[in-house]
Amino acid sequence: MKIQHRFIFIGLVIVGFFGPAVQAQQAYFSGTAKASIEPGSFPFSVALAGYGYPRGGRFSLEWVKREAKGRLNFSAGNKQKWTGHAAAALAKLEGAISLASYKGRLFALTANNELMRYEPKNKNGSWIKFAGFNGLSYPIHLKAIAISGGKLYGLDTNNMVFEGRHKTDGNLSVSAVAIAKGKQTIVIAGADVCGFNHNFISAIKQEIFRKHRIAPSAIMINASHTHFAPSTQDWTTWGAHQLPDSVYLNGVVRPAIVKVIECAIRNMKPSVLAFGRGKTAIGSNRSLEGAAVPYDNDVDVLSIERIKDHHKTIVFLTGCHPVFKNEGIEGFTLSANYPGITKALLEKEAGISDALFLQGCGGDINPVSTDHVKTGKALAADIKEILNRPMEQLTGSLTFYLDSLNFPVNRWSNERISAFRKENDNGKGDVNAEKDVRWADLMLDLDKRKQMPVTMPVYLQTINIGNWKLVGLSREAVTDYSIGIKKIWPEKLVSVAGYCNDVSSYLPTSRHMQAGTYEGLGSFFWYGQPSVFPVDVYEKIIDKIKTQNY
Template sequence: MRSIINNIGILLMVVLFAGACSSGYEVGTSSVSLEPTDETVSVTLGGYASPWEGRFSLTWDCLGENKLLSVTACKDSVVILDREKRLYYGDKKQLLPAREIGKAPSIKQIAFCDGYLYGVTMNNRLVRTLLESGIAVWEDVRFVPQVKGITSSNGNLYAVDLQDHLYKGVLNGTVIEWNDIGFAPEIVEIASDNKRLYVLTKDTILYQRSLDKADERWQRIGYKNNETFTIDVAHLNCLDGHLYVVSDDGFLYSNKHSSVGDIKAKAMSIRKDGKTVVIVGVDVCGLNKSLTDDIKAEIRRKRGVDENAILINASHTHYAPVTQSWATWQKPNQYPDSLYLLNVVYKGIVQAIEESLDNMEPSSLYFGRDTCSIGRNRSLTGEDVIYDNVVDVIVSVADKDKKKTVLFMAGCHPVFPDPEVGRYTLNANYPGYTKELLEQDGDIRNSIFLQAFAGDVNPVDPFRTTARKLAGAVATIMKADLKPIKGAVSYSFDTIIPPVVAPWTKEQILQFRERSLKIENDIAAERDVNWANIQLASLEENGKLPEMPVYYQTLNVGDWKLVALSREVTTEYGLAIRAIWPEQKVSVVAYSNDVSSYLATPPHIRAKDYEGYESFFWYAQPTCFSKETFPFIINKIKENNY
């Protein structure tokens, strides 16, 4: 009898388990912040080449009035030089004087290193004293040129002379070996946080560079833009990874990032019958393939997921930190901040993927589609005007608690600010705010946005208005008659080398460069000189200009097909790809795995508009795609028919 009961119990468990997993899918989801951390004091906002001065996240917290002139870390305390030229041991957290240790009537900046307190005098001499001596005697330090700024970092000294040479001083007992490691801008003061050097210039612009690499270039990180940076900086200090500045009117400030706080990487992993695909939506303007390849390779090594099964999509917000190279732009935009890119973005995307794999649970999947007109074609006119207002939604419902994850796709540039959020403040723009609105529903565990074919589409409203429209459309789709997704999981990844316009010859590039050099105070001319230099260097190194691949990825989850292209793809591509499989659930997204130029259709190419011509200079591409590119790519996709 007991064996019969046991068998019945086992049978019931099998039946219940089979019912709970009726779709056969396991779905996991995750959300990881990509907000810049304290290891960077400022990052460049990507997406715009204007203003020429740059857009930076640096803003300030006011700590109140303070007489601080210069401060340096000293073991577990700090040494403070105030404006009355008195020296104190101070409180490390509040930067307030605690115990007076002497006077320094001729000193304007201090730095502590290896038991000595170093100072720069008003007449630009470098001096030092042993702190244990009670600041009794200041002695000259052998430093051939006169010095105007001093700081210490990682047991070394860094000094700038009157000719703006930067020196690294390596201590060997009481002897200092000075090495010239490049130039500095026309500085007022210099500071360091053991990772980087920072300078305040005569025109009150802040720059940073790495510590030790000879001739490392300085990168602008902030200036008075009268929106997020409104103070006149007089003195610069660095302590425990934070900048502390004193304004002209005697107030002390510490740095922080101006951010809404919604920049994230979100992932959805789907598994059936041992096959897994991963979809990642990232709130950045774009990513280079070298980075996405490295991320995918790490996931394969650690988790065994095929690189070709991982899709990484950039939302293309123009208000996230720079995360890809913009080699023809102004210097602050040309390369991502390495600390932010590797320690936040790279690690954050890897973490998001791993957490989504760890969170997998039996779930059912559903597909829905409707329209929502949040944008307009920004370039085409007349009969060429085209706008795809389709919104696709994938809903995952967990079998256990019925919590939902919603993946939604729409095509529209996240380029417009909102009256409440200025152009210098980090934010995920309308994709981020849409996700926030959706997640106010307690039944929605997570929401993930993928950017569709938005290359030639701009919004018609400020981003929060756009988000409210899109969130409303997604919510309506979720309440409508969603179609179940059923079937196997598969994936593919291809590289397409499409036809291009014949690249310019070396002579044509040189002539173009010479014409551009004659134009002064013009962003486009500056870009064109940079573009020409890049192409000439490529010809010199390789003997030819590089190819321009387009990456095509397909994820099949049952009868839902997700087709992704790299680059900034214009509208007509999406309509043409969906038309290949008119009877299927087909979603299309761009900005995936690599964003290295526009991918325009013939109307843009004929018009030589921004998408079809000028943008290729901004992207440092060797040439433009031709009118044959569009049919070539569509035919390749048809032929492969994944």
């Protein structure tokens, strides 16, 4: 079902409030806000999203040697008498050598130097790994743990005390821009997360609607897709350690997104909006080969300048995976990756008060450099060039649409799923094989409970700000979608973002599927999807957008 909202703004309102001079310059109100989504000291460690490797997971915990500041009781947890679900859980955990508890959770150190957590209130819960020895951020061999003052401590085999902290660049954030004209308001938000579930975003939009009467179709929420943020979506085939920590997801990320949207709405002031476009060379197609390999290397910039104090915000968009590099200590460090570098440089060097990044259709685009700092600097330089050229001022009304296209699930038979499971259940510790076994178990369980999905929705959103059209696609859209959608309106200013409102799989084209690339086939097992898309998924989406003329 398509949701449509239109409102033609009467210029006399602006004249009445601000006079002819301001009316000639602008017809919009805008507000911006930014908030950190860095994890607090609790939870003590979070899983980093985006990579299935290494097999044991990537976690944010870093051990820092602690100067003597009073005594810590490393035996308190072992002496405590555990009862009920906690006692039953401990009986199931092999090799526990040290115990602690905090805020309703039970924590254990095992003999193989792994840290586990358990929630006794969850009757069907299990022990979940939240950190382990990796030789880098966790380079020590522990014999005991303790919790004091809301912090996790470890005692190594040399009786040295270490404090647990998050290894982080400190730049994870969420930003929002609210723009109003007449009775209509739209919101664009960007978060430094790998992705999110549709129900999570829908709940946020409903909360904003209840409080501010802004329609969900007028709110676009985009994930930067950094592979170095805490897990924020259900990676159902990656193992339990890769699932989001509810304390972080619901205690940090969700309230931060709501907060910045509400602050942006409250902060709206008369503003001038302008659009500019340039090119970048930060990425290349990682999957397709042969002639005419696609890559939309556009860099789009929305400039928002308040009239009274010239406070300047920009929204910039390009499509490229923030994936490098998953090596060394960097692979265990929380980071916004190259978009964070670009935002910081623009805010420091280009007179920008707030910079908001939107991930484009970067599903099959990787950076050409494995140095994310170099990539971020190159993109910042590209954006500065755009800002130093004349930009096209935006004028006109606000409209917005939200639609979906539901593709039928072409599921495997239970016999084929069982055979696939047997083929991969080899006990060799192979990450891909273990993922395939978990996928098979998930599909068989969904079938048993009669909850197998029958469709796979793709959400299509459009926000029109005067003569600029922003199209937002759900899932990891590949670069062809940006190229194809722009061709629908060759004479208009059109930008296309992927990773909007729901990141539940890749969104490939027939070329990816026929070539059997990761985007067209293998990734659907990682995402726990019931099937791949039909081969004409691209054509149907382009036709839907074209015929509806959003």
